[in-house]
Amino acid sequence: MRNFHFEGELVLAIGQQGQDVSVEAAPGLIWGYGVGVGVDLTRQDLQDEAKMTQRLWCTSKGLDFSAPAGALVPASKVGYIQRKTITLFVNxxxxxxxxxxxxxxxxxxxISYLSAFHRLEPGDIIFSGTPAGVGPLKVGDMCEVTVDGLPPCRFRVTDPRPASSP
Known part of the structure; x- marks a missing residue:
């Protein structure tokens, strides 16, 4: 694993179909918040290379096991999400x-922006983007992300390569 970075993010769980949804109508599509957090893990070395060559960043994201998220909580039990705080801890x-x-x-x-390009369906999960402060992770690190009033997302970084056979 080279240059592997954490990004704590709010996770949105879609509960109703929608396309070309206005900003005002968008909250009605939210079923709940995934733990309120997820972690969009990024291979920073691949992202930097993509930036330099003016290519899409998608090769640096969506890696196997790279989007852990916690339990989904119905929006009706969360309250006004934007009053909450997201916090990420490493070790x-x-x-x-x-x-x-x-x-x-x-x-x-x-939601409004994405729905202009993609029909959103119940069960879709959207990661929100991250606040400032992304940084590296290494094998063995314990990561925890919290949002006020929501269950945390916790995981330990492991080497994705299979162990050598004797």
Whole structure:
């Protein structure tokens, strides 16, 4: 694993179909929030190479086991999500901490924008993007992401390569 980075993100769970949805109508499509968090793990070396060659970043994302998320909680039990804080810890040390209202795009804006290009369906999961403070992870690191009032997402980084056979 080279240059593998954490990105704590709010996870949106879609509960109703929608296409070309207005920002005002978008909250009605949200069934719930995935733990309120997920972790979009990024191969920073691949992303940097893609930036330099003006290629898409998709090769640096969506790697096997690279999007852990916690339990989904119905939006009706969460309250106004943008008043919550997202915090990420690596080995018990706080690495990210931000109020969700400070994110560049609100959940409603994200849904509205995406629905202009893709029909959203019940069961779709959307990662929100991350606040400042992304950084490296290595094998053995313990990562925990929380959002106020939601169950945390916890995982230990393991080497994705199979162990050598004797």
């Amino acid at each position: 018990g040390e706080q690495k990210q901490d931000s109020e969700l209202r400070k994110m560049i795009w609100s959940p409603a804006e994200i």
